[in-house]
Amino acid sequence: MHKIGVFVCWCGSNIAATVDVKAVAEAASKEPCVVYATDYQYMCSESGQNLIIDAIKEHNLTGVVICSCSPRMHETTFRKAAQKAGLNPYMVEIANIREQCSWIHKDMAEATAKAIVLARAAIAKVQLNKPLIAGESEVTKRCLVIGGGIAGIQTALDVAEAGFPVDIVEKKPTIGGKMAQLDKTFPTLDCAACILTPRMVEAGAHENITLHTYSEVEEVSGFVGNFTVKIRKKARKVKMDLCTGCGLCTEKCPMKKQPNEFNMGLDKRGAIYIPFAQAVPKVPVIDVEACLKFKTGKCGICSKVCTAGAIDYEQQDEIIEQKYGAIVLATGFDQIKPTKFGELGYSQYPDVVTSLEYERLMNAAGPTKGHLLRPSDGKPPKEIVFVQCVGSRGQSCRDKSYCSKVCCMYTAKHAILTKDHYPDTNIHVFYIDERTPGKNFDEFYRRAVEQYGVDYIKGQVGKVYEENGKLMVQGSDLLANEQITLAADMVVLAAAIEPDKTARSLGTMLTASMDTNDFFTEAHAKLRPVESPTAGVFLSGMCQGPKDIPETVSQAGAAAVKVIGLLTKDKLLGNPCVAHSDEMLCNGCSQCARVCPYGAITYVDKEFRVPGPKRVETRRVAVVNEAVCQGCGACTVTCPSTAMDLKGFSNRQIMSEVDAICK
Amino acid sequence: MQGIIEKVTELLDNGTVDRVLAWKAGEFSYDRTPAVFDKESGLYGLVYDSFCVNNLSKYLIEESKKDGKVLVLMKPCDSYGLNMLIKEHRVDREKIYVLGVPCKCKVSVDKIKATGLTGILDIVEEGNDIKVTTVYGDTTLDRKDVLCDKCMVCKDKVVVVYDEKIESDETAGIEKLDRMAEVEALEAMTPDERFNFWRSQLSKCIRCNACRNVCPICSCTKCVFDNDNTGISSKANVDSFEENMFHIVRAYHVAGRCTDCGECSRVCPQNIPLHLLNRKFIKEMNELYGTYQAGTDAEAKDPLTAFTKEDAEPSVIYNR
């Protein structure tokens, strides 16, 4: 016979204002097995927890029901309290009378009645709870970082510095990511490459860091502390160990008509190429789609000129398998191509460019060697119109609903840099709101206006059209309540940023949940911002949401700390709410294994005593690997004999809740 | 029949098999009981004719646990059940020798009796004629009119798992009925009509468990309805809900696994058309998840342990 204690929390007035907590405690005290019921202002407070601990000891409670906020908030708190009092932590059940009762109901009588039912269901369930002991699993002391941009590099460096081996998987031939493409950084205007490349080199050279560039994650299995990942190392067709990075092959390649991704397609590269001068590793890669050797079988110039003999046309993709304890997602972002905004003429006019393209046009290593020349005729532009919020903050199908966060600042940066280099240029910026909430951000923007005389126009551009060789930009000036048309030489669109396209498939592989925009969701928006809800998976950088470089770097560091915290542990306590097969009921039919997403179920032949002349028979029965099982319960429903059940959410427990609710 | 006896005798004599699972003639000219024969007992009473309707596959669960090898006579429609038992590791295939036997559809005694014949003393099958002698007089029936319902919608006449099979080109010479016609007729009714139909049928249920115990798929070591720990065990339909519950759960447990052998309806002492529940699931799964016949092979995933990302939402039910 159980002895159950029921503790009803007021949550200050959060619960008590709508639910008659005394009445709930009173009603609970009449339920079978309940020997103690009380209410208190804040059960989660130290004195509240002590109240529970004392009651467990005093009344020899075997089960505890807390009527409070969502178990997602304080289940762990109360379990720990029970444990302090010597009670198994899994003998605690929570009735959610805040989020699912007091906060959504206004009528006190109705809310109280519902709270009583919810309490009753928890009381009914806890009577069937069994003490559970979490299993332990070893932690593989190795970290995988997916994405080799500044976020991934920073996380990897931090984790590696702490002494743990880290692998970076980067799908491009080099690490560096988007930051490598940037010219200067706001608001300090230091050169992106100058601050990034040392870190890239450091990562490339670090004894604890292994780079898998031009590689992709193929398959992920396992769980926190014990992930097994298959990585596809795409064939570069260049032997990394032999190549000296001299670049001769790239110069001699006859197929120099390929759009150069690094320069946003504004210039060309060869079929064998090194993305940019400071690439890490500085090893070229053959673009087999473009290579004459692969298309026709002829050529082979690169191989001939390579003195190191590093060119290997036969090289095949390689799959490597590695175990990791933690995985960091640092998949970064992309800028949308504003092709859907026909009125802005991006697809039509070469001199309408995105800000990232403009970034390359400004950059000394860019297609124009740092001279600001417009793409159409290579002339320096005199009138430049910047348009902000292109594809951000919208609700139509061509828009992203969120603010891309960095556009206001980089547009100001572009304006300042342009004015700095070419003071005779006229710059106009169409903005909706100017968002500068960062250290020295607003000052930076004000400099653009006050010091550089950039013309900020509150309003949006309605259309861009060509007239007499000029781009006519028609928009509204809301403050003047006028419609204006500006004649420009160039139009720069601050197109929205979006998560990298590969993130979704990675999310599915890792069961890391994503929001509707394909940004990874964090375990808790406030309190666990760098962890994915999937244990052992951490988030770094833009893949979680728009952010600038310092934010990215600090998040990357935070993710690293979480990883280090995990990898420092030798063993992890598992979730004891896992499936369990009753071998006396199991038919060995294999239906459960067919639906198990983790391959946690295996079968053994086991001898059983049976009536009859033979006395013993061998039966095939299911065995659950508790370290691998994640407790989803798919197997339990497939099992027709109910041999397979889920600890903590057993058939009987759930049915007892149903019974209590439908009473 | 003679060919079968010869083959069985040969395999028994040359030691390929130790026992034979087949049908045994009974007291009347139509009652057939599954039975095991061995060298010692001889094949006396072994019979294979139009009344051998029982599905023998389920007996193999126990038979294949015994020492030695058992030969089983396997009709086409029963072989699907055997494949399911193999797939679910319920039988030891190594200890079974499957002798496929032809089937030209089985004759239903209940249907003979339903013509009004009673006091039957003898039934003789001559070609397409069924000659019935009763204490009240003699009659000749057309074989086609008294075939088992399940044979009227026969899947096919192919034994899907066998070690050896005996072929025959004899057929019942009937035109097969549409297997889903009965289900469709029910679907065409209004919900209230359907409810009343099933109420009148399921309220007859006496919970004798014959449907469950005869089913080759219902092979649980312990059925949920016999297990007091499940919280749903019961021995009688004390409330009309329990009639629904038992049959929904039973149909659900075999959904995707049921081979539509029709034994459940045949053995029901109250003649509840239980196959219509199973067939509904089969129809739905075929329509929503692609055609699937349980027991065609021993490997394929059944529809409820598989999925596609593009599966219909449950709301598909409301929109029709």
Next chain:
Amino acid sequence: MQVNESSKEFKPCIVAFCCNWCSYAGADLAGSNRLSYPADVKIIRVPCSCRVNPLFILRAFQRGADGVILCGCHPGDCHYTTGNYYARRRMTMLFSMLDYLGIEKERTRVEWVSAAEGAKFAATMNDFISTVQSLGENRKLRDLRCKE
């Protein structure tokens, strides 16, 4: 008209099974945002929609529930990767069988609600309750012994 009057007064008993990762969190979010829905809904937390055995749903009706709704992560978003895909097939089959037996199919529902969709959770519950209210009391699939 009278039917409408009485159906308004009718307080149905509704059981909502919510997966821990998405829908239960969605329900919490509805709570945090104070998005109200009638108190007739009582939520049972399960790890995943695939944990919901048809037995539970039948049990709820047996014990007097007037409607049962299952909420899980959106297809593709399952915390356990594939759970809701199985749940989707299982529930489709169960609902189809209930309909086949002549039991009002509108008493059962599956809805995918993510952790971010507090508003959808509340709207779903409001809509489901009004559907069940219009159907009235569950008479076809309940155990009269359990009626007080």
Next chain:
Amino acid sequence: MLKFTSDQMSTLFSAISAMKTLYVPVEKGGEVTFGVWSETEKVRLDALKTVKSAKDLFFPQAETMMGFKMEGKNIEIQVPEEKMDEFVVFGVRACDAKSFEVLDNVFLAEPVDTYYALRRKSGIVICAACTRPEESCFCNVFGIDATAPAGDIVTWTVDGTLYWEAKTEKGEAFTAQLSEYLAEATAEEEAAVAAQNEAVKAIIAKLPYANLKVDGFTGDRMMEYFNSPKWAELYQACLGCGTCTFVCPTCQCYDIRDYDTGHGIQRYRCWDSCMYSEFTKMAGGQPRLTQLERFRQRFMHKLLYYPMNNNGLFSCVGCGRCVNKCPISMNIAKVIKALGDE
């Protein structure tokens, strides 16, 4: 002997049901069973055997014995009333009528089963003599005359006319209440009844099981039968279902179960079957672990244990329901033959 003066049975049925609840064989969902008569029911007096026997009316498949109700932490016990309105069951065949004797020996012996006793006291059994026996019938083997059933009232139907004879005090009293519908039969008519009875008996003598021998089933040979090697062969195909048990008019085993309604407990009893693996399961498990033992138990009880305790009365009445309904065509007649051969 009396005869019913109208050729409309419904006249009689409505007269009876005006006084008491009347059960007759009716067709429901295509099967014939004893059900409450009403104008709208499809009466099937021609049916030889209802699927469930008339036992169901005196010892129903499930019946509530008592209830417990919990209020807070108090428990209240609810015991059903020991009162029942009289009812009439019409159309009971000789075999089923005999089964009441078998059941009475069990339920009315001390300690009396009050639930059964109340129903027996309240029920008036009107039998119908058989006119068209079939191949599964073998009541004669147990000394039952299919044309002279043992009820409160016996009826015969000859050429569409119903003849009526009260056999007990209860029957007499009830007959008196129906006097306006009944008249004295003529000697010729009585002769016609007798002639039909003889003809039916002649048919029965020709049926395949008419000559089953049960004389050998005597208590002194109990262990011989118990240890017979034949059981192993007989039980082999048994599915362990309860069909034979539940259609049997004399099977009387039941299980008592508690059902938690959410508001209290309903304690009910329901038929159980010795063929079930869970039968008589106790703390230490079930006494008969294999299907062979369970199979043997059923027939040993019918043919030996019961007769040994009840002056040689077999607890089989030869109704043949199990012969018709067994999914694998195994039945008591086959058992009698197989064991008797020894």
Next chain:
Amino acid sequence: MSSVNNEREEILRMSGVDPTKCMKCGKCSGTCPAFDAMEYHPHQFVSMVNKGNIEPLKQSNAIWQCLSCFACMERCPRDVKPAKLIEAVRLTVIREQGMNHLESENVPCMLDPELPQQAIVSAFRKYSK
């Protein structure tokens, strides 16, 4: 006050527009081909209707100058549909004037087969005062 409010509600109901969705970017007015002809501009319709300041709109020529080209609707990133609001204000005025709708039998002869369907409908609504 309440009648003003009612008018606002009525216009919002007729147009199906939620003006609170507007983020005041001005794209509608930046797009509008009839901007200069209109006394009040599309973005002003949104903010003025939202404030219940409808009378000036009703009095203005802007409601007749709007071409109903729906460019503002197409381009609006927030899906606010200023053109629908303008049309609703216009309709309110027409309704207050009463009568003078087109007779259905006179419609066919006024049709130009080259006109897009949408333009025909808009034009009839607009010019049938």
